[in-house]
Amino acid sequence: MPLPKLRLPVIQAPLFLLSGPEMVIASCRAGIVGSFPSPNARTEDILEHWLIEITTALKGNTEAAPWAINLVMHRSNPRRHADLELAIKYKAPLVITALGSPKEAVEAVHSYGGVIYADVNTVDFARRAADTGVDGLALICAGAGGHTGQLSPFAFVDEVRQFFDGEIILSGAIGNGRAIRASEILGADYVYMGTRFIPSHECLAADAYKQMVVDASAGDIVTSDSVTGVKANWLRDSLVNAGYDIANMPAPGDINFLEAAGDVKRWRDIWAAGQAVAGITQQQSIASIVDQLEQEYLEVRGAEL
Numbered sequence: 001m002p003l004p005k006l007r008l009p010v011i012q013a014p015l016f017l018l019s020g021p022e023m024v025i026a027s028c029r030a031g032i033v034g035s036f037p038s039p040n041a042r043t044e045d046i047l048e049h050w051l052i053e054i055t056t057a058l059k060g061n062t063e064a065a066p067w068a069i070n071l072v073m074h075r076s077n078p079r080r081h082a083d084l085e086l087a088i089k090y091k092a093p094l095v096i097t098a099l100g101s102p103k104e105a106v107e108a109v110h111s112y113g114g115v116i117y118a119d120v121n122t123v124d125f126a127r128r129a130a131d132t133g134v135d136g137l138a139l140i141c142a143g144a145g146g147h148t149g150q151l152s153p154f155a156f157v158d159e160v161r162q163f164f165d166g167e168i169i170l171s172g173a174i175g176n177g178r179a180i181r182a183s184e185i186l187g188a189d190y191v192y193m194g195t196r197f198i199p200s201h202e203c204l205a206a207d208a209y210k211q212m213v214v215d216a217s218a219g220d221i222v223t224s225d226s227v228t229g230v231k232a233n234w235l236r237d238s239l240v241n242a243g244y245d246i247a248n249m250p251a252p253g254d255i256n257f258l259e260a261a262g263d264v265k266r267w268r269d270i271w272a273a274g275q276a277v278a279g280i281t282q283q284q285s286i287a288s289i290v291d292q293l294e295q296e297y298l299e300v301r302g303a304e305l
């Protein structure tokens, strides 16, 4: 079940602590899918308020793109059933699952006509998620902000296409309209863009975090498993400011990944971003980022004719 046609095949990716209703609404109004991780709403009550805010703001706006909620499906997440119930109650047009199997959510989301995608970062996870009947797979490749994959998009899309004919969402270091078009040529239907939207006015990141993304180049992104126990991409200066010695990053030891993935303090003090930072030159509104992406995308499409 595909999504309705979008202005650009872009999903503003879910960002822990950074994406909330303002970002979602601005993205949808700009014509791309806006998303947020449900744990960003610290309680179920707050989550319900956010869902009311989003659905009310977009009601009747026929130009707006669909919105998406990102659910943490791992059994250690005590809110996984309650958050899924709320997604169903407010008929989330798109549900994106992460950290665990989408199995428990597939039927429920399909029952009200919703679309469900699963985040995966290996071929093995992609196979297992495909078997649950999801509509799409978000392939997290090398260079992505936050928890990253390690596969090249060239290899990952090709291999997944051999066993999956649903939607493919490509993710990792996609920062401009040319990269969106390149992803389509590789065989993807949509792209995820996370880092590109961190320095947006609507993003909840601290101003210094946004500016660090603007100032960084790809070489300033450090891949390390020392913070959460699994490989993730971080801004070098934020690791240094948090006391890490980049040349001697500690072994991940026995960090509990599932706790660390949702640890507010860790993610507030150490700033995640992907290799797409180099092309980001200013803080701007989501509307102006999407205008710019569209212009870059159309320039390449025009040149192909």
Ligand SMILES: Cc1cc2nc3c(=O)[nH]c(=O)nc-3n(C[C@H](O)[C@H](O)[C@H](O)COP(=O)(O)O)c2cc1C
Binding pocket: 013, 014, 015, 016, 017, 018, 037, 070, 097, 098, 119, 140, 143, 144, 145, 146, 147, 171, 172, 173, 174, 192, 193, 194, 195, 196, 271, 272, 273, 274, 275, 276
């Ligand atoms: C600060 C930050 C927080 C993130 N939080 C989440 C999250 O809560 N859930 C999730 O599924 N992915 C999360 N991601 C991954 C993004 O959804 C997306 O896969 C990634 O940003 C794409 O790569 P890009 O940053 O190179 O565009 C996060 C990424 C960043 C940079």
